Amino acid sequence: MKLRFKRLVALSMVSLLTVLTVACGSSTGTTGKSEGSSESAGRSDDSKEIIFWNIGTENPDKEIMTYGVDTFNETTESGYTVVSVPTQNDTYKEKLVIAMSSGECPDMYTSWSGGPMNEYVDSGFAQPIDDLFNASSLPDTLMDAAVAQASYKDHIYAIPMLNVSLSGIFYNTEIFEKYNLEVPTTISELEAVCDTLVENGITPFALANGSKWTGSMYFMSLAARMGGLEPFADAVAGTGSFEDECFIYAGQKIQEWVEKGYFPEGVNSLSEDDGQAKQLMYQESAAMLCCGSWYTGTFSTDSAEFYEKIDWFSFPSVDGSDADSSIQIGTVGDQFISFNCEGDKLAAAFECVSTYSSEEAVQLMVDNGKIPPVKTVGDYLTDPITKKILQAANDASSTQLWYDQYLPPAVAQVHLDTCQEIFGLTMTPEAAAAKLQEAMQSDLAE
Known part of the structure; x- marks a missing residue:
């Protein structure tokens, strides 16, 4: 783990230069809090706020991300509130690495699976969710290939959502x-x-x-x-x-x-x-x-x-x-949400993310040109282009995750x-x- 953490630190040196050049004075998202604060990073397990970093800065992603957060906040009985902190794509990747390299990380965050997610796991910034996952309806809902991309070392570390x-x-x-x-x-x-x-x-x-x-x-x-x-x-x-x-x-x-x-x-x-x-x-x-x-x-x-x-x-x-x-x-899931919290907060965060697999959320994604990674997505599609893309995914002998x-x-x-x-x-x-x-x-x- 120490070796992996050192590699994140080394990578963050390059990332920091990029962020300072590109993102000085950038918005902190919807929280209005400093991104460097402990509240924004979501490190306090005692806090009833669940900080959620994501890339939903523009529609349709913004509308979709907001839907899940608002649905949870309006219906949950957990006592927790999710606060969405969206950041533009390229800046987000650098911001996430720098946060982890400084020992900070939000309660939950989106990534693209693969090597970076594995690094986050090895550095201690993603928790296994096997028990919560297997006790939910998600094993019967999500595509097996998507769950496979959300897994590492025989454990599930993320929930795939948004798009094939x-x-x-x-x-x-x-x-x-x-x-x-x-x-x-x-x-x-x-x-x-x-x-x-x-x-x-x-x-x-x-x-x-x-x-x-x-x-x-x-x-x-x-x-x-x-x-x-x-x-x-x-x-x-x-x-x-x-x-x-x-x-x-x-x-x-x-x-x-x-x-x-x-x-x-x-x-x-x-x-x-x-x-x-x-x-x-x-x-x-x-x-x-x-x-x-x-x-x-x-x-x-x-x-x-x-x-x-x-x-x-x-x-x-x-x-x-x-x-x-x-x-x-490509990827079967596109955005994968991982968790950096434990206990009741982890259960509440998992509850929030599970809303993205509801029928209403799937329909919202499809209406916005997405192909959410659920087994029944073909029943929702009417757009000929998305149907063509789903067919290509189904016909593929293999899907290579993006190199980066x-x-x-x-x-x-x-x-x-x-x-x-x-x-x-x-x-x-x-x-x-x-x-x-x-x-x-x-x-x-x-």
Whole structure:
């Protein structure tokens, strides 16, 4: 545990610099309290307030997060009150690491499962909830795959909620029709579509890669379509390497696409959190957007009229590769809520989070373009795009969790940094692969 805690502290040094640059003077959310105070961090087990950190700063996520909190506060007999403290996505990730590295942590908080969640568990900031979980209706309600992603070392440490999120490509059907473009099934077909768009003054892909994880969507998808999932699993286990040809291919293809003008100018300076990628779609200066399927909720909430122009397809296969093209990149649950409290407070917090699996909450999520990770979600869906995404999830032979969530935090940061360098043409794919492999070997040595 001490070693893991030291790694969180080391990572927080980088995080602190980012937060000081990006988030000085930022809002403390709905509590109106200083984020550094013991009340805001939720460290007092005697307090009747349950502090809940999350990323619900904008609709539809804000409405969904608020629903669960308000429902609990209005109906509970526990004597506890949940206080929601939302923070913008990228700032939130840094804020959470820094809080834990300083020995503070809210009573409950959202994360993305994988390596970071495991670090939080090993550092003592997430409690096992097996007994509460098994005594509830959730085992019969939640998808097994979602519960598996919420588990670590044979214990359940989080409740999955909000969305089944896959990486795929949203596209403007009117632009495709105007230029007689067909939905591509291979990379060569995708490149033919992109070439036509460039020739007609349209940017093929809307991408704001200042956040780094957005560009990682392309890297992960290309690597998986080239080599399947074994190269990644082997590299993480230490039996393989991130210098495998599939990772080199992904980097080379990205740089080829950058040079051909498939991405916006200054792509690494554009902000996803500020909505600069989706604005390119709304302006119809870009035709496609490769990102998580939560964009169904984003598009439909922002403009129902625009959403009528949108469709979705799974990332195309690599020509000549025998990799399984049914493999998907993403998560079954998207947001996982973990708990840093005990006793009656933990029971009350669990009660609050359980509201997100109620019929009313599931309907609210579906109405906002989400695919909540419940077994009966197919009965709620009417939107053709969300149905298509759920079908892709059901048909997938395997779903690879996002690299930046699966990898240990320090290694994940190197992945994000080198991926951004690839997009910026400031590092060769070979050098990026070597640097990532070095980080992975260092982590394994610890």
